[in-house]
Amino acid sequence: MAWYLIAILFLISLWGIIAERNLVRKVIALTFANTAVTILYVYYASLSGDTAPILTEGGTPVDPIPHALMLTAIVVGVCVVALALVLVYQLYQRFGTLDMTEIERRVWHGDEDT
Amino acid sequence: MRKTDILDVVARKLSPYMFLFGVYLVSFGDSSPGGGFQGGVVIASGIILLAMARGPARAEELFPSGRLSMVETTAFIALLLTGTAGIVFSGAFLAGFLGGSGVRFVFLLNMLIGLKVAAGVSLICLTIFREE
Amino acid sequence: MGRVAEVAAILLVALFLVLAVSGPHPEESASGRVVVERGLEDTGAVNLVTAIYLGYRAYDTLGETIVLLMAVSGVMLLVKR
Numbered sequence: 565m566a567w568y569l570i571a572i573l574f575l576i577s578l579w580g581i582i583a584e585r586n587l588v589r590k591v592i593a594l595t596f597a598n599t600a601v602t603i604l605y606v607y608y609a610s611l612s613g614d615t616a617p618i619l620t621e622g623g624t625p626v627d628p629i630p631h632a633l634m635l636t637a638i639v640v641g642v643c644v645v646a647l648a649l650v651l652v653y654q655l656y657q658r659f660g661t662l663d664m665t666e667i668e669r670r671v672w673h674g675d676e677d678t
Numbered sequence: 679m680r681k682t683d684i685l686d687v688v689a690r691k692l693s694p695y696m697f698l699f700g701v702y703l704v705s706f707g708d709s710s711p712g713g714g715f716q717g718g719v720v721i722a723s724g725i726i727l728l729a730m731a732r733g734p735a736r737a738e739e740l741f742p743s744g745r746l747s748m749v750e751t752t753a754f755i756a757l758l759l760t761g762t763a764g765i766v767f768s769g770a771f772l773a774g775f776l777g778g779s780g781v782r783f784v785f786l787l788n789m790l791i792g793l794k795v796a797a798g799v800s801l802i803c804l805t806i807f808r809e810e
Numbered sequence: 811m812g813r814v815a816e817v818a819a820i821l822l823v824a825l826f827l828v829l830a831v832s833g834p835h836p837e838e839s840a841s842g843r844v845v846v847e848r849g850l851e852d853t854g855a856v857n858l859v860t861a862i863y864l865g866y867r868a869y870d871t872l873g874e875t876i877v878l879l880m881a882v883s884g885v886m887l888l889v890k891r
Contacts, residue, residue: 567831575824582816612837617858618711619850625858627842628849632862635715636874639795643881646802650888653806708855713863714871747886754879757872772868780854780865787864791875798878802885 566607574600587652587662591645598641605630605637681733689731696724704792708781714788718795725800726807734808743804750797757790 577600580593613626652662659667704717729737760772767775774783845866849858853865863871 568828571824571827571831574827575820578823579816579820582819583813608835611835612839612842616711617846618709619856619858620709625846627839628845628858628862629839629842631859632867635713635859635863636870639715639874640877642799643877646806646881647884647888650806650885654888708857708860710857713857713860743886747882750879750882754875757875761868761872772872774854779851784853784855784860784864787868787871788860791871794875795878798882801882805886805889 567604570600570604570607573603585664587655587664588649590664591648591652594648595641595645598637598645602634602637605634681731685731689727693724693728696727697721700724700792700796704788705785707788707792708784714791715795717788718792719799721792721796722799722803725796726803729800729804730807737804738808741800741804743801743808746797746801746804750794750801753790753794753797757787757794760786760790 574597577593577596580596581590584590584593609627609630614623615621615625617625617628617631619625655667656662659670661667700717700719700721700723702717703712703720704714707713707717725741729741732740762771764773764775765771767773772787774780776782776786845858845862849861849865850856853861855861855865
């Protein structure tokens with residue numbers, strides 16, 4: 565059941581990336597996609613044991629490898645979002661709008677201010 | 679972003695505890711949940727809260743971006759030198775060479791990574807924030 | 811036309827995800843068991859996640875710090891223009 569919820573979260577964020585017109589909302593949907601993949605990996609790791617992967621707690625530790633993978637994934641996601649926001653800011657400074665269809669129209673059909 | 683008084687007072691009272699919690703997460707990274715990345719991001723959020731609450735003019739005096747950049751690159755070069763010292767003393771890149779069991783080496787790496795991540799993330803946010 | 815293409819793309823990804831998730835899920839991992847059993851004596855860290863990203867996989871941590879350095883350089887270059 566949790567697998568389908570994670571898939572639905574990822575599909576909603578993918579819909580946000582594709583179909584949203586505001587550029588900042590696209591970047592927010594990108595962070596949702598990162599979160600969905602992180603939850604997927606951590607949930608899959610939690611199925612293989614009882615307690616957290618620290619040896620001072622008793623019981624069977626879960627598999628710690630997906631946790632370490634997701635640390636790197638989160639930091640790389642932060643870097644991607646930072647660069648994407650800077651690019652959105654450059655687009656806003658040049659075109660004056662945050663609407664994707666308006667920017668496309670101006671670049672492809674309208675006047676080009678260099 | 680204008681400077682308001684409520685945010686200023688709250689940030690000045692709250693940010694030392696955020697720094698303390700971040701340093702705790704970094705230094706106890708090898709025996710409790712935490713580590714270099716987690717503690718570094720908490721320290722960076724303390725820096726960002728303090729800089730955003732004091733206004734854009736004062737944030738430049740508190741955390742000059744040249745100094746943050748110097749801290750970040752120094753931590754990165756120290757990380758590379760620690761790895762090379764692993765080749766010299768112990769045979770492999772980033773192999774432990776300080777203690778018998780390796781806890782001291784893990785602690786040193788955690789400190790360097792925490793410093794680098796704190797300086798890096800706060801430098802990203804402060805550079806975007808200062809662009810007025 | 812654009813809206814039809816978007817919906818078709820989402821449905822295609824949804825089909826693939828549902829097929830991937832409904833399969834059998836193996837719940838054991840050999841390398842995970844190796845790390846749990848020998849992580850403390852190999853690295854000296856009680857926290858097993860620290861033992862992985864600073865002991866067994868320290869190269870990935872170095873690469874990640876390089877990625878952070880590149881991101882900071884890119885942001886500072888693009889903003890200060």
